[in-house]
Amino acid sequence: MKIKPEEVKYIAKLAKLNLSENEISQYTREFDDILEHFAVIASYDVEKVDVNVFDEKQTSSLREDDPTLFGDQEKLYQNTKTLKNGLIQVPKILE
Amino acid sequence: MNWETIIGLEVHVELDTKTKIFCNCPTTFGSPPNRNTCPVCLGLPGTLPVLNEAVVEMAVKAGLALNCEIQRTNKMDRKNYFYPDLPKAYQISQYDLPICTGGYVEIASGEEVKRVRVHRIHIEEDAGKLLHDEEDPVSFIDYNRVGVPLIEIVSEADMRSPEEAVAYLKAVRSILQYAGVSDCRMEQGSLRCDGNISVRPYGQDHFNAKVELKNINSFKELQKALEKEEKRQLELYSFNEGEKVVQETRRWDAAKGRTISMRTKEDAHDYRYFPEPDLKPVYIEEELINKMERQLPELPDEKSRRFLKTYGLTPKEVEILVGEMALSQFYEEVVESGADPKASANWILGDFLRSMKEMELTAEEQPLKAEDLAKLIELIEKGTISGTAGREVFDEMMETGKPPEKIIQEKGLKQISGQDELQAIIEKVIAENPASVEDFKSGKKQAIGFLMGQVMKASKGQANPQVAKSMLEETLID
Numbered sequence: 001m002k003i004k005p006e007e008v009k010y011i012a013k014l015a016k017l018n019l020s021e022n023e024i025s026q027y028t029r030e031f032d033d034i035l036e037h038f039a040v041i042a043s044y045d046v047e048k049v050d051v052n053v054f055d056e057k058q059t060s061s062l063r064e065d066d067p068t069l070f071g072d073q074e075k076l077y078q079n080t081k082t083l084k085n086g087l088i089q090v091p092k093i094l095e
Numbered sequence: 096m097n098w099e100t101i102i103g104l105e106v107h108v109e110l111d112t113k114t115k116i117f118c119n120c121p122t123t124f125g126s127p128p129n130r131n132t133c134p135v136c137l138g139l140p141g142t143l144p145v146l147n148e149a150v151v152e153m154a155v156k157a158g159l160a161l162n163c164e165i166q167r168t169n170k171m172d173r174k175n176y177f178y179p180d181l182p183k184a185y186q187i188s189q190y191d192l193p194i195c196t197g198g199y200v201e202i203a204s205g206e207e208v209k210r211v212r213v214h215r216i217h218i219e220e221d222a223g224k225l226l227h228d229e230e231d232p233v234s235f236i237d238y239n240r241v242g243v244p245l246i247e248i249v250s251e252a253d254m255r256s257p258e259e260a261v262a263y264l265k266a267v268r269s270i271l272q273y274a275g276v277s278d279c280r281m282e283q284g285s286l287r288c289d290g291n292i293s294v295r296p297y298g299q300d301h302f303n304a305k306v307e308l309k310n311i312n313s314f315k316e317l318q319k320a321l322e323k324e325e326k327r328q329l330e331l332y333s334f335n336e337g338e339k340v341v342q343e344t345r346r347w348d349a350a351k352g353r354t355i356s357m358r359t360k361e362d363a364h365d366y367r368y369f370p371e372p373d374l375k376p377v378y379i380e381e382e383l384i385n386k387m388e389r390q391l392p393e394l395p396d397e398k399s400r401r402f403l404k405t406y407g408l409t410p411k412e413v414e415i416l417v418g419e420m421a422l423s424q425f426y427e428e429v430v431e432s433g434a435d436p437k438a439s440a441n442w443i444l445g446d447f448l449r450s451m452k453e454m455e456l457t458a459e460e461q462p463l464k465a466e467d468l469a470k471l472i473e474l475i476e477k478g479t480i481s482g483t484a485g486r487e488v489f490d491e492m493m494e495t496g497k498p499p500e501k502i503i504q505e506k507g508l509k510q511i512s513g514q515d516e517l518q519a520i521i522e523k524v525i526a527e528n529p530a531s532v533e534d535f536k537s538g539k540k541q542a543i544g545f546l547m548g549q550v551m552k553a554s555k556g557q558a559n560p561q562v563a564k565s566m567l568e569e570t571l572i573d
Contacts, residue, residue, distance in 0.1 A: 014365060016177050059168075059378035065149035067114045067121035070133035077129065086128035087235035093179055093225055 002035045003028055097297045098332070100325050101305070102260045102290060103252035106267055107245050108277045109221065109285040110153045115242035116220045117144030117187065122244075124283055128237040136220075136242035138183030143373050146171075150244040151194070151377060153276040154218045156387045157246055158195030160274040160394060161213050161267070167379050169194045171218075171371040179236055180222040188219035188247075190368040194377070200250075200270065201396065202262040203414075211263045212251040221245050246276075252291065252302070257321035261314050264288055265418060269395045272420040280457075281313050290321055293340075294328045303328075303337075307344045308354060320347040324354050398423060406436035415444055421458035428465030434472040442472060446486065450493045462496045471499040478559050484508040510559040514566070517550075517558060521567050524549045535571055543567065 008027045012019045019027065070076060073086075082089040115122055118135035135142045158165050172190035198213035221243040226235040248267060254260045268279045268286055279286040293305040308324055311317045324345065331339050345354035393401070395417050402413045402423075417423050422443070429439045447468075451461055471492065475485040480503055491502045503509055524546060525532055534542040543564075550563050 011367075014175070014177075014367070060146050060375045062148035062151065063114075063119075063145040065113050065147050066119065068119045069121060069131070073129065076132060076134070076137065084235065086130070087226065087237055088129065089233050089235055090179060091234070092227065092232040093234040 001028070001032055002039075003031045007031075096333075098294050098329055099297050100255055100257075101252045101293050101295065101302060102254040102257070102321060103305075104250045104254070104260055104264060104291070105289045106248040106250075106264065107221075107287040107289075108157070108248065108271055108279060110150055110244040110246060111275070111277050112147055112149040112153065112244055114147055114149075116147050116150050116218070116244035117242055120242065124285075126239055128235075129239060131239040132241065136182075137238060144187065146374060146377065147244065150218055151379065152383065152387060153244075154194045154216065154246050155379060155384060156274050156391065157248075157271055157276045158198065158216050159384070159388055160270050160276075160391060161195070161198040161200060161216065161248065163195035163198030163213060163216060165379060165384050166192060166194055166196060167381075168192065168376055169379075170376040171374045172368045173371050174219075174366045174368055176366055178222070179234070180225050180241075182223070182238060182241060186220055186222065187371050187374070189217035192376075193217035194379075200263060200266045202259060202266050204255075204259055204262070209253075209259070211253045211259070214249045214251050216246050216248050219245050219247060252293075252305075257318045257325065260290060260321055261318050264317060265314060266395070269418050269420060273392055273394050273398075275390075275392070278459075284312070287312070288317060290317065290324075292321055292324050292328070294325060294332065304340050304342045306340070306342070306354075308347050309344055309357065310347045310349075312349070316347060316349050319349075319352065320354060323347075323352065327354070406430065406440070408436070408440050412440050412444060415448075416440065419458050421461075425458065425461070425463075425465060429469050429472075432466040432469035434469035435476065438472050438476065439469070442468060442489070446489050447493075450490065454493065461493075463492060464496070464498075467492060467498050474499060474503070478510060478562070479503070480508050480510050481556075481560065484510070484556075507555075508557070510557055517554075517563055517566055518570075520550055520553045520558065521563070521570050524553055524567075525570065532571065543571070546571075 005024050005028050008024050008031060009019070012024075012027075077083055077088070080088050109122075112122060114120060115131075115136055118133050120131045120133050120136055123131065135144060155165055169189060169192045171187050173185045174188045174190070175185045177184050193215045195216035196214070198216070199210045200213060201208050201210055203209070221240050223236055223238040223241040226237065228234065250263065254263055268281075271277050271286075272279050277285055281287070288311050290308040290311065291305045292308065293303045295301075295303045306324055306328070308320050311320050328340050331337055344357040346357050347354050399413050399417045402408055402417060403410065408416070415422070416426050426439060426443055429443070430436050447461075447463070451458070456462075468489075471485060471488060474480050475482055480488065484503075487506070488499050488502045488508060491497065491506075492499060495502075528546060528549060531542045531545050535546070546567060547560070547564055550558055550567060551560070554563075
């Protein structure tokens with residue numbers, strides 16, 4: 001086993017997920033399978049491969065810096081429970 | 096035991112682009128809440144980010160201005176964390192291949208020039224703003240700032256005192272203002288700064304636990320927050336409670352003047368960085384680097400040297416003028432309008448800055464025209480108005496923006512330098528004060544002070560004092 005149930009619990013905590021004991025053992029198994037699968041990659045020697053292997057064709061196309069307002073606030077915030085003066089109201093957030 | 100303070104700064108700067116980093120939403124400050132948002136920056140399902148070319152250009156420009164190496168190939172990464180100011184629950188940032196690495200900034204440290212190294216600069220998106228209700232147990236979210244482009248400039252831990260940290264931040268701010276990549280307004284949050292600070296005994300090689308300070312909004316607060324934290328750590332170590340200095344994030348509370356622990360700082364891997372799958376790597380053409388290099392204007396260091404050489408100012412004067420780009424531009428405009436360089440500096444660094452402070456204006460908002468200030472300086476030098484009247488005219492100029500000649504005319508502040516006019520006043524004063532004239536003639540030279548006072552009074556303060564005094568003396572001796 002490459003992964004322990006404690007690690008799954010920790011990741012669940014970071015992701016704000018409540019997992020049952022059953023789910024934890026299930027994910028532990030599945031994570032392990034995934035890692036097992038990807039371990040194949042680790043067996044390749046990439047020592048001599050430059051990180052700068054990208055060229056222009058493989059890189060991001062960029063966008064012109066030209067503003068447009070989306071405009072339809074109503075549609076955009078239709079799922080928002082409470083809007084107050086345009087602000088989204090949520091339960092008190094403590095630091 | 097002698098202690099050494101170690102400081103490094105992380106400076107976040109909002110780039111002065113028209114649109115956000117990954118969508119077309121405008122970046123205007125002060126828009127109605129949530130107006131500048133769209134499905135992309137709100138992270139709604141099915142949307143994809145597209146990088147803004149101006150962000151790449153400005154980040155390259157900032158890197159060049161801060162003497163960095165531009166990484167021709169760099170990439171975006173996901174930094175995962177849950178907080179309501181981040182609608183996607185991850186921030187698109189750069190992790191292991193940032194856009195710029197290894198620069199430096201020169202600061203004055205005592206008499207010496209010190210180099211503070213820049214570790215890296217990366218591009219990322221800003222988060223939204225949370226507002227907390229004072230009375231009700233609710234908070235409010237404004238996502239206008241989400242996706243506003245930022246560069247984060249990470250220094251090496253090269254600073255050894257709060258003063259050096261402030262000098263570094265001031266230098267970075269003015270360099271970026273000159274480079275035209277940001278307005279760097281701390282009061283609007285377009286320049287923000289976190290400080291990392293630790294202390295160690297002199298001679299110790301390794302660093303002790305460092306504390307990260309957040310929520311610092313001005314140079315003054317940076318100085319205070321670092322001093323306070325430095326003191327807190329030194330006290331703990333000196334009372335053998337060094338173990339209480341732990342790696343953590345502390346929030347600076349400006350009102351209370353102290354730092355408060357926020358949470359034990361998570362290790363970097365807790366953010367579970369991974370390459371951003373929605374964006375391909377960023378590749379920077381040599382052509383773009385050259386273009387940005389050509390676009391860089393005269394930077395503060397160069398300008399300081401030129402000011403020292405050309406205008407005969409003191410280093411302190413140059414430091415203040417050049418520190419604020421708008422101020423240095425205004426100064427040069429005044430000088431180019433024909434005013435004496437030294438007198439211009441005196442006015443700008445004296446009455447002008449005082450008045451701006453009183454009126455709570457920034458250098459960009461000031462109401463004065465350069466040629467008007469140049470004219471005022473000329474009128475005082477020619478003796479058309481007195482220095483005192485000059486101040487009055489200046490205050491009125493700041494208030495109304497009217498040209499000086501107009502104010503002088505309206506207020507009747509013109510000095511009387513004309514021989515005939517002055518002579519008439521002097522004769523009248525002599526005729527009305529025979530006793531003082533007698534005193535003067537019998538050797539009491541101080542009597543002339545009283546007579547001068549009478550001349551100034553009779554002229555309603557408009558007599559040119561130098562001219563009037565010499566004429567009065569001549570008349571009395573005759």
